[in-house]
Amino acid sequence: MSRPRLPRTLRVRLTAGLVVLLALACAAVGVGTVLALEGFLIERLDQQLVQSGGRFPASLEHEGRPDDDNRPDTRGQADGTLGARLLDGHTTDAAVVHRDTDRRLTLTNDDAHDLAGVPVDGRGHDIHITGLGTYRVVAVRGDDGDVLITGLPLHPIEETVHRLEAVETLVFGAALLVTGAAAAYWVRLSLRPLDRVVDTATRVAELPLAGGEVAMPEPLPDTDPHTEVGRVGAALNRMLGHIGDALTRRQAVEERLRNFAADAGHELRTPVATLRGHAELALRHPGPIPPEIRHALERMQSESLRMSTLVEDLLLLARLDAGRPLVHEPVDLTRLVLDATGDARASGPDHRWILDLPEEPITVTGDEHRLHQVVANLLANARTHTPPGTDVTVRLESGAAHVVFTVTDNGPGVPEPIRRDVFDRFVRADTGRSRTAGNTGLGLAIVKAVVTAHHGTVTLTQHPDHTEFRVELPR
Ligand SMILES: Nc1ncnc2c1ncn2[C@@H]1O[C@H](COP(=O)(O)OP(=O)(O)O)[C@@H](O)[C@H]1O
Ligand SMILES: [Mg+2]
The missing domain is CATH 3.30.450 (Beta-Lactamase)
Structure with a gap:
């Protein structure tokens, strides 16, 4: 059964309730006076008749x-x-x-x-x-x-009663109209501060509290503790204060963490480079080197190489986190993708690399070096996290507002447990393969940070038979 829909706002309900109550009171008064008057007049008539x-x-x-x-x-x-x-x-x-x-x-x-x-x-x-x-x-x-x-x-009495009914109907009708209008105005006036509360609460609810700089809304002016609305306003203001404090503290912690990563990276850069240099130097020693020593030196060399990549990645992430401005220059994406795929083909000759580029070259504005890193990281993943013989399709398309770059492979796919957080730092599948391949779990974090810094988006879509990483950059 469908009921007619009533307006649900508090305003309408309060006003309607008031008017209905008043109408009931008027009706009661009206019926009461008419009955009383009629009874009284008839009683007097009866007395007159009896006396005669x-x-x-x-x-x-x-x-x-x-x-x-x-x-x-x-x-x-x-x-x-x-x-x-x-x-x-x-x-x-x-x-x-x-x-x-x-x-x-x-x-x-x-x-x-x-x-x-x-x-x-x-x-x-x-x-x-x-x-x-x-x-x-x-x-x-x-x-x-x-x-x-x-x-x-009886007709004189009936006339009197009808007259009274008419007068009461007129007076009560007018009173209802005036009271209804006044009540609507009054309710609106009393609830106006609630609008500001709703407004502020809505804005707080929409704040991206999880990350980045957040601008808190102004505190509410209506905080009279004698009114309900004022109390809600005061409570909301206290909540705003707490959220503001928590945000400031979170931002301070993040800032410290960023500084720490940047400082540690800087401090590590030189010793790691020194280590690698010395290992190389020792390996070039002209005299005979015992095989165990050679092996140890080679391990030192490869591990220090891995470590310097890690340090560079950490430094890059720290810089992107700090919101350092990127280079803004036209970048020929077609060329960039072509080169990166060529490199990938050389590193992974056992994979099938399929290129799908548009006729006209596509350019975007951004930092060429960083964008190259995005493409290279995605291609490296398609190579290192799939078995030989996998098809990898690299596609570049230009839409109305965006440039879309996708890397699709028909490999085993991103393992289910890490799929949701795959763009977070140090998230990687814990397989023997990725350990030995020297993976750090920072590749996709860098992709995400660079793309976000270019105001773009990156998404992973896992289909049953293929994995698709999709980067969208504004034109
Ligand atoms: N194309 C892919 N196919 C399967 N798994 C992938 C693919 N790309 C990424 N992954 C998974 O996502 C994890 C995170 O990738 P990434 O951030 O680049 O770190 P890394 O490559 O250093 O392990 C990888 O360890 C891997 O498990
Ligand atoms: Mg990777």
Whole structure:
């Protein structure tokens, strides 16, 4: 069952609730006053009828004998007074006062029947007389066993009551309109500070708190502790303060970490280079070198080479983290991809390298050296993390706003456990292969950092039969 949708805002609900309550109160007051007034007027009418004590209907018997001393006084009866005299349930006389004289009534059968049915109890009853309308009548027993009915028209009372109803409807309607408008305005005014709270809370909710520089929104001005909205505002301000503190601390820690990585890298560079130089020097010794010593020296040489790559990668990441400006120059991506694939083909002749380049050369603005590193790292991964004979497709396309570079291979794929964090530092599959290949787990972290510094994105999509790394750079 579908219900009509009501507006859900607090504003609308408060205003509507107020108006409905007021309408109910008005209706109660209206019904109450109308009933009370009607009851009071009828009671007074009944008193009047009882007091008249059947004098007017009794007088009807003596009609036409004005000299009769027994004839009761008919004057002084109100205009419209009805009198009827009944003998054995039959109406003998019936008249109505009109401008101080009696006017004989010809009753219909129904009227006569109704009159005969009035209980003789000296209390008021309603009956309808044809041509005259509704009457309030009182029946009393006369001296000679007859029944004397006196009645007064109800329509003046009905008119008064209708008048009151009309006036109340008008007044209450106007009051509802004015109150509704005032309530809507007042509710809006009272809830206005809540809008600012909502605004600020929404902005905080959208802040990228996990990383980078974050600009906190201004604290809220409405913090009156006597109002609910003020308390919410104060709580939100306290929360803003805590978040701000936490952010400052996080940024300080990150800064320190970056500095440490950069310092350590710088400090390591020279000793590692020295180590490698000495190993090379020792290997070039003219005299005979025992095989174990040669092996040890060669291991020293290759490991120090690996270590200097690691140090260079760490330094590069530290520089990118610090947000150092990159070189901004036109880079011929087509050329770059072509060269890098040539290098990869030379290093991995057992893989099938498939190039898919567009006709026109594609250029982007950026740092050629770093972009070369991106392409080289992705190609190196496609070579070192797949078995020989794997097809690697290198594709460059240019879209409307982006240049898209993809490296796809049909190798075994990125292992499931590291797929989510594969672009994080030191994340690598813990296989014997990658250890011996001298992998550090920094390659994709560098790819991500460089691409992000170029305002681009890099994604990994793992299909059942192929792995796709996709880099998008703005044109
Ligand atoms: N083309 C690929 N196929 C399968 N696994 C991959 C591929 N590229 C990356 N990986 C996985 O992602 C890990 C992280 O890569 P990377 O950051 O370049 O580090 P490294 O190559 O030094 O191990 C790799 O160790 C490897 O397990
Ligand atoms: Mg790698």
